[in-house]
Amino acid sequence: MFKYGDPRRLPTREYSNILGGLIRKHFPGIVNLPSGGRDVAWTWKHYSYAEDPSGKCANMQERVVRHFWKYFTRAEGKEIACDVILHELCRVRVTGMHYEARVQCVRDWHAERKVWMSKADCRDTLMAPWQYLQNPPQYVGEDKACFLAMVIWWTSPEYALSTRRASEAFRDGRWITCPGQQELGPYLAARGSEDRRDTKLVWPFPKVQDQEGAAS
Known part of the structure; x- marks a missing residue:
């Protein structure tokens, strides 16, 4: 459904x-x-809560689109139909972006210590x-408060539980893949389009102690 705007100037990357x-x-x-409070933009819906700094769009969701x-x-x-599919792809991509970020953190930390991990x-x-x-x-940039909030969630008991359940679902064959790995129609029917975590954390976030006990 997506076509290049100018076929003579194709981007170097796929959509x-x-x-x-x-x-x-x-x-x-x-x-x-x-609903009050503040949280990391964990979901595509959260992008609609953020103002566009340039003022050209109503929010960051519109800016991406x-x-x-x-x-x-x-x-x-x-x-x-194109707009519906684009928003659904964005919803999946944002969730996947954060998921992959945590995995990459683990990989990078061990790689720096010459420990290879699959x-x-x-x-x-x-x-x-x-x-x-x-x-x-990389996408967090210099926003230390944002990354700290992400780490607080990644190290919470709730996240550990959700990770264990996801691993069990993957091993049991109950994991639903994202668009591109299966037909989008059945995917939409199976998953719906609801964003879930809107009230998980509130501001201010508690400080996290590093290994030596100093506040990060």
């Missing part, structure tokens, strides 16, 4: 890679929640806060 790059480029960090359509045009007669091992490995804090994801 999925371009979309992932835009989601990272426009990651809003910590956002104000309508507009930026994407600079590279592509909607198929004629399927404009609405991706599967990294997925099942939970580290201490001081370990995560040494390897912030």
